[in-house]
Amino acid sequence: MSVPPPGSLTQLERAAAFDPALPDAYEPLFVGERRVALDEVLTRYPTRMAALLPALWMVQEARGWVSEAAMAEVAEVLHVTPAYVKGVVTFYTMYHQRPVGRHFVQVCTTSPCNVCGAEDVVRAFLTHTGSGEIGATSPDGRFTVIEVECLGACGFATPIMIDEDVIEGVTAAQVPEIIARYP
Amino acid sequence: MGYPHPPHPRETVLLSQYFGDPEARSLAGWRQRGGYRALEQALAMEPTAVTTIVKDSGLRGRGGAGFPTGTKWSFMKPGDGKAHYLCCNADESEPGTFKDREIMRWTPHALVEGCAIAAYAIGAETVYIYIRGEFTEPLQRMTEAVREAYAAGLLGPGAMGGKARIDVRIHKGAGAYICGEETALMNSIEGRRGNPRIKPPFPATAGLFGMPTTINNVETLAAVPHIITQGAAWYKAMCLSSPKSPGTKLFSVCGNVRRPGNYEVVLGFPFEEFLYDLCGGPPAGRKFKAIIPGGASVPIQTMDEVRATKMDYEGFVAGGSMLGSGGVICIDDAQCMVKQIGRLARFFAHESCAQCTQCREGTSWTTKIVERIEAGQGTPDDLDTLLEIADNMTGKTICVLSDSCAVPVVSGIQKFRDEFDAHIQGHRCPFRVAAAAA
Numbered sequence: 001m002s003v004p005p006p007g008s009l010t011q012l013e014r015a016a017a018f019d020p021a022l023p024d025a026y027e028p029l030f031v032g033e034r035r036v037a038l039d040e041v042l043t044r045y046p047t048r049m050a051a052l053l054p055a056l057w058m059v060q061e062a063r064g065w066v067s068e069a070a071m072a073e074v075a076e077v078l079h080v081t082p083a084y085v086k087g088v089v090t091f092y093t094m095y096h097q098r099p100v101g102r103h104f105v106q107v108c109t110t111s112p113c114n115v116c117g118a119e120d121v122v123r124a125f126l127t128h129t130g131s132g133e134i135g136a137t138s139p140d141g142r143f144t145v146i147e148v149e150c151l152g153a154c155g156f157a158t159p160i161m162i163d164e165d166v167i168e169g170v171t172a173a174q175v176p177e178i179i180a181r182y183p
Numbered sequence: 184m185g186y187p188h189p190p191h192p193r194e195t196v197l198l199s200q201y202f203g204d205p206e207a208r209s210l211a212g213w214r215q216r217g218g219y220r221a222l223e224q225a226l227a228m229e230p231t232a233v234t235t236i237v238k239d240s241g242l243r244g245r246g247g248a249g250f251p252t253g254t255k256w257s258f259m260k261p262g263d264g265k266a267h268y269l270c271c272n273a274d275e276s277e278p279g280t281f282k283d284r285e286i287m288r289w290t291p292h293a294l295v296e297g298c299a300i301a302a303y304a305i306g307a308e309t310v311y312i313y314i315r316g317e318f319t320e321p322l323q324r325m326t327e328a329v330r331e332a333y334a335a336g337l338l339g340p341g342a343m344g345g346k347a348r349i350d351v352r353i354h355k356g357a358g359a360y361i362c363g364e365e366t367a368l369m370n371s372i373e374g375r376r377g378n379p380r381i382k383p384p385f386p387a388t389a390g391l392f393g394m395p396t397t398i399n400n401v402e403t404l405a406a407v408p409h410i411i412t413q414g415a416a417w418y419k420a421m422c423l424s425s426p427k428s429p430g431t432k433l434f435s436v437c438g439n440v441r442r443p444g445n446y447e448v449v450l451g452f453p454f455e456e457f458l459y460d461l462c463g464g465p466p467a468g469r470k471f472k473a474i475i476p477g478g479a480s481v482p483i484q485t486m487d488e489v490r491a492t493k494m495d496y497e498g499f500v501a502g503g504s505m506l507g508s509g510g511v512i513c514i515d516d517a518q519c520m521v522k523q524i525g526r527l528a529r530f531f532a533h534e535s536c537a538q539c540t541q542c543r544e545g546t547s548w549t550t551k552i553v554e555r556i557e558a559g560q561g562t563p564d565d566l567d568t569l570l571e572i573a574d575n576m577t578g579k580t581i582c583v584l585s586d587s588c589a590v591p592v593v594s595g596i597q598k599f600r601d602e603f604d605a606h607i608q609g610h611r612c613p614f615r616v617a618a619a620a621a
């Protein structure tokens with residue numbers, strides 16, 4: 001696809017044109033109900049830019065990750081540049097910049113959990129999900145497993161998060177049973 | 184209470200009284216337990232009178248620095264024609280700390296009420312509660328509590344039938360320890376990268392959106408309603424050691440300890456009795472080797488050092504560490520200190536916002552060197568290198584994350600030098616060897 005001259009397209013269209021991996025059929029997110037929801041969020045802050053983190057959360061909830069095209073759309077809606085949005089996305093660890101498995105598993109291995117055997121829990125997840133290594137997705141697309149820094153639940157070692165669920169006091173032996181709950 | 188355990192008779196439960204009681208979560212349940220009387224009382228006073236009570240109570244910030252709360256509030260000048268903000272810091276990411284989480288999970292209205300009182304006192308029209316993104320349940324509980332409070336007319340224009348407008352907004356973080364630093368938190372609410380700002384200007388002059396702002400920790404704000412209803416003198420009298428440290432404090436206890444959990448005691452409580460009587464001491468057959476008393480950013484101590492410590496701001500400093508966030512990390516004698524110090528350094532390297540060179544480079548090189556020593560590939564001059572890096576990381580950066588990484592390394596090398604030496608001279612980790620043999 002040839003690159004269009006600047007100014008002739010919206011930021012969103014331009015981003016889509018630059019990124020050959022993106023389907024031409026990028027479907028805008030901030031239309032209809034989601035647009036209404038974003039407009040409500042905008043009333044809570046004195047600047048448009050302040051709605052950036054909430055808007056990125058909406059993107060991730062809808063699509064599972066934050067693509068460059070989605071960043072461009074957010075930029076357009078909030079009147080900032082796509083580069084600015086990318087700068088913010090890359091700062092925060094919870095926004096996925098690429099697709100992840102159907103279930104995203106985070107195991108805390110920071111010192112308080114580490115001394116309680118958290119690394120065994122990580123190993124058990126890597127083995128039983130078949131994802132094999134930190135950050136990789138299992139071949140069936142079901143799980144991505146990462147180590148995470150302190151989840152703020154240190155007294156319940158080892159806490160893990162699967163998607164939105166926090167599960168406390170996980171031991172390596174419980175891992176197969178936990179995995180079975182997430183088809 | 185020693186949640187998730189039943190309260191210990193030696194605890195003084197104020198903030199944690201309803202932990203584990205699901206009925207305390209709803210507005211109706213909270214009102215049955217005396218909720219929102221403090222807000223009503225506060226709204227009937229002059230805002231400055233509320234600040235004076237908090238000042239007289241001696242309440243100090245529970246987020247880490249222990250700054251006197253009433254004094255902080257008095258920096259705000261309402262009526263100067265500007266917007267004013269209150270930020271509630273619910274980013275709770277300091278390893279070892281999990282108290283704000285339980286306050287929000289079990290008593291969300293206690294925090295809403297504390298926020299509303301503080302906002303009234305400082306003349307802030309809007310409160311942002313910044314909750315870390317991983318706190319899915321606290322986010323949900325707080326959102327519901329705020330919704331209920333609006334529906335009942337406790338928030339919004341003419342809050343609780345008074346003249347003030349108090350709006351409370353929940354802002355969800357997205358994974359960054361540094362956003363707990365007050366100015367990074369403000370940048371994050373504004374939709375920016377969470378880089379701390381250079382101070383001055385301080386938040387009370389130019390904070391959120393460039394406007395006068397006060398920021399307080401969850402536990403600080405949750406204590407305020409009790410002070411309003413029971414009085415400054417009552418709060419100030421709750422004190423077991425230093426008169427500069429009154430009130431109760433939640434201590435989160437974790438790591439190698441028999442009964443981990445949140446314990447609420449009057450400040451000045453004897454630390455050794457706390458660790459053994461309330462928390463049950465180390466796991467069977469083990470000994471406490473190291474205690475980090477105030478979250479990952481404070482000096483590591485040996486059990487001998489902490490034996491006589493009184494648990495308050497002055498007491499922990501006198502013992503050679505700090506109260507910090509009140510996250511007590513226990514490490515027993517089966518653990519390798521080199522490994523754990525390396526793990527702490529890795530935490531700070533991961534969380535550095537990378538704007539200051541000393542921090543960006545220092546946290547990452549410290550991690551590499553300590554992990555190399557742990558792997559048996561250290562050299563005798565590595566320790567001097569580490570101390571030199573630590574010196575370059577202390578007192579030289581925009582915020583103290585850099586210092587916080589140097590602290591466990593310096594105190595760890597000082598106090599557990601034999602373990603570092605054993606790794607370097609033996610070219611392997613003695614704990615791994617012992618584990619393999621067992």
Ligand SMILES: Cc1cc2nc3c(=O)[nH]c(=O)nc-3n(C[C@H](O)[C@H](O)[C@H](O)COP(=O)(O)O)c2cc1C
Binds near residue numbers: 245246277399
């Ligand atoms: C790197 C860093 C992380 C921090 N994280 C938190 C935090 O998670 N929660 C918190 O309340 N304070 C945190 N603080 C302290 C805040 O900057 C601030 O002092 C505190 O929220 C003020 O509230 P207080 O006066 O009620 O304690 C952090 C400070 C630094 C330097």
Ligand code: FES
Binds near residue numbers: 109153
């Ligand atoms: S260290 Fe694991 S939750 Fe805090």
